[in-house]
Amino acid sequence: MTGGGDWQRDLLRELTGEGTESGGGAAVRPRQSASMPESASESPSTSAPASTSPAPASGPAPSPDAPRRPAPAPVSHPTIDPRLAIALGRPQHGDPVTRRAGAGLRRLASSAARDVSRLTELARELQQPVTTGRVVAVTSIRGGVGKSTVSALLGRTLGHYRHDPVLTLEADAALGTLPTRMGAETVRWSCGDLARILTPAMQLTDVTGYLVPVADGGWLLPASQGRVGAPLDVPTYRTVTLALRRYFAVTVVDCETLPGEVARTAMDTAHARVIVAPMTAEGIHGTRQVLDWLARLPHSALSTTVVALSAATPDATIDARTAAAHLREPGVPVVTLPYDRHLAQGGPIHTAMLAGATRDAAVHLAAEAMRRAVRVR
Numbered sequence: 497m498t499g500g501g502d503w504q505r506d507l508l509r510e511l512t513g514e515g516t517e518s519g520g521g522a523a524v525r526p527r528q529s530a531s532m533p534e535s536a537s538e539s540p541s542t543s544a545p546a547s548t549s550p551a552p553a554s555g556p557a558p559s560p561d562a563p564r565r566p567a568p569a570p571v572s573h574p575t576i577d578p579r580l581a582i583a584l585g586r587p588q589h590g591d592p593v594t595r596r597a598g599a600g601l602r603r604l605a606s607s608a609a610r611d612v613s614r615l616t617e618l619a620r621e622l623q624q625p626v627t628t629g630r631v632v633a634v635t636s637i638r639g640g641v642g643k644s645t646v647s648a649l650l651g652r653t654l655g656h657y658r659h660d661p662v663l664t665l666e667a668d669a670a671l672g673t674l675p676t677r678m679g680a681e682t683v684r685w686s687c688g689d690l691a692r693i694l695t696p697a698m699q700l701t702d703v704t705g706y707l708v709p710v711a712d713g714g715w716l717l718p719a720s721q722g723r724v725g726a727p728l729d730v731p732t733y734r735t736v737t738l739a740l741r742r743y744f745a746v747t748v749v750d751c752e753t754l755p756g757e758v759a760r761t762a763m764d765t766a767h768a769r770v771i772v773a774p775m776t777a778e779g780i781h782g783t784r785q786v787l788d789w790l791a792r793l794p795h796s797a798l799s800t801t802v803v804a805l806s807a808a809t810p811d812a813t814i815d816a817r818t819a820a821a822h823l824r825e826p827g828v829p830v831v832t833l834p835y836d837r838h839l840a841q842g843g844p845i846h847t848a849m850l851a852g853a854t855r856d857a858a859v860h861l862a863a864e865a866m867r868r869a870v871r872v873r
């Protein structure tokens with residue numbers, strides 16, 4: 497939906513200080529390529545052992561600047577041990593059968609025209625053109641509240657609706673669940689690897705060779721190969737996001753929890769922020785403290801913030817309306833993500849298996865975030 501090349505060329509000029517015709521900018525392509533190199537998505541059984549060549553044998557063509565990468569190419573690692581993967585069980589639908597049948601009947605009885613116009617309006621928000629790559633950072637005050645789940649829903653919703661490249665990036669030092677939630681079976685290249693590899697002369701097709709393609713459209717970049725290793729640091733985060741912004745219209749970042757240093761950097765440098773609040777009294781209280789802190793910052797961070805109120809358990813007893821009203825007080829929109837059986841199962845998110853209310857919430861949340869992200873220069 498964007499004018500494609502324009503914002504990418506502008507940002508490239510901004511980054512390199514070069515003209516776009518003679519510099520690397522002419523090499524940047526506005527659309528993702530239909531054919532993916534095998535390197536990012538290959539299965540563990542077909543992955544080559546670590547090699548010392550400057551680029552993976554089956555991956556993107558090495559760029560002229562690539563030889564400055566001395567580290568050996570990483571090998572693919574499964575996101576879930578195959579012995580556990582077979583124990584995952586069948587994915588269950590977010591809505592029980594009775595609710596699905598009831599929803600069908602309600603749809604027949606409701607005003608179809610009103611539904612269509614509401615959906616068209618939301619789709620328009622999600623597809624808004626961008627002048628330069630926009631970054632939406634997702635964080636929370638503690639782990640396990642649904643941050644990666646919300647990031648995956650946002651990345652997949654935007655990847656589905658937008659026609660320009662969308663990236664979902666994991667910036668969590670802990671062993672995160674984002675690759676699994678996004679449906680990646682294996683991970684290979686991480687943020688740290690790309691920080692060393694990316695050069696301004698690379699084309700989008702070179703870059704996507706290092707990323708994992710996502711089913712609904714878009715790409716994924718994990719923080720690690722899924723093993724305990726050196727945590728992501730602020731310079732690496734800055735290098736990777738700044739370099740990747742020129743290729744991707746929207747980057748959704750699954751951050752570590754606040755007040756981690758990378759999370760604060762991500763929050764500070766993003767165009768829009770999503771804070772995931774758990775549906776508990778202490779979680780809502782803590783999130784409110786973060787909102788009050790954002791309100792005191794010199795630049796109006798609050799005006800580009802959205803809260804996702806996540807009901808990650810069916811046993812929450814707090815009144816959702818009171819909770820949302822408390823969080824709305826500083827002037828931020830609150831989107832409630834309902835408890836969803838399919839999300840509770842863990843494992844890959846199959847968008848077709850989500851409850852209707854979850855899908856609505858994901859689209860609504862993505863639209864609120866995009867509305868704010870495009871407003872910022």
Ligand SMILES: Nc1ncnc2c1ncn2[C@@H]1O[C@H](COP(=O)(O)OP(=O)(O)O)[C@@H](O)[C@H]1O
Binds near residue numbers: 806
């Ligand atoms: N809306 C939801 N409905 C049901 N369960 C959820 C929901 N959101 C998250 N969960 C559950 O919470 C777990 C932790 O979520 P995750 O996104 O990994 O948290 P975080 O990234 O904040 O650590 C998920 O594996 C899932 O079981």
Ligand SMILES: [Mg+2]
Binds near residue numbers: 644645668672673674
């Ligand atoms: Mg997580």
